[in-house]
Amino acid sequence: MPRARRSARRRAPALAACAALLGGPLAAGAAPEGPREAAAAAAATEPGIRLTVPWLLVQLVPSPELWIGPGEAHFGVRWQVTPLLYSFGMNRKLSPWRAFVVEPLTRHAGSLELFGAPEYIARPGAFGERWIFRGGVRAYFPLLHRGDYLSCSLGGSAIYARERLGASYEAGVYTLFGALGAQVTTTPTAALRSTTITLSIRYF
CATH class of the missing domain: 1.20.5 (Single alpha-helices involved in coiled-coils or other helix-helix interfaces)
Structure with missing residues (x-):
């Protein structure tokens, strides 16, 4: 020992x-x-997004819709453009502003956008009377997984159709990173009274 x-x-x-x-x-x-x-x-890195020819070509693909008016219903198509968007749900170290090209997370994590939406309705009458032009404001809110799985929107717009002006209100729900959704738009203006159900197909 x-x-x-x-x-x-x-x-x-x-x-x-x-x-x-x-x-x-x-x-x-x-x-x-x-x-x-x-x-x-x-550190956070700004995304390298920009307008490209392929992106512009893809935007030409419209979203199908059903336009329902007093005593009639017709199929149509809608295009959408976002001149300006402010995101309040993204990384604070990145710029919240976007123009035209908007990433899905930036939009559906929470944002406010200015939008334009020309529509063509396959209805009887002159060619010019088949077009509807909307311009307004839309807000997006995330519901599941920061909006990637599920998000919703509320908006309002001015509408011009058949040489008349009116107002529209809308609500929407989106999934698959915002690529697929459904929007319901109602126009209470007497001369343009209608409801539109749109299958929103969005390419970013």
Whole structure:
């Protein structure tokens, strides 16, 4: 026993030295990140979005709809354009403003947009009377997974059709990152009274 104790005493300095050598690098590795590393982790990069010819061509694909008026119903198509959008649900380190090209997360995580929506209704009459032009404001709100799985919208617009002006109100629900949705638009103006149900197909 005395011999074992003396052997343990001899090993103690060596073990302490090894612990010090190993502990230094381990402690350094466990130390919190420096200012440069923390800044890099917190940095946010602006998306490189821009207008392109393929994007413009895809926007020409319309969304089908059903237009319902007093005593009649007709199929139609609708296009949509977003001249300006402000997102209040995205990363605060990024610019909340978008023009024309808008990423799905930027729109459906929560945003307010100006929009234009020309429509063509396959109804009897002169060619010019088949067109409807809307321009207004629409707000998007996320419902599930920051709007990627499910989001909704509320909006209002001015409408011009058959040489008359009116007002419209709408509500919508969207899924699949906003690519597919349904919108219901109602126009209470007497001369233009109608309800439109649109299958919204959105390409970003």
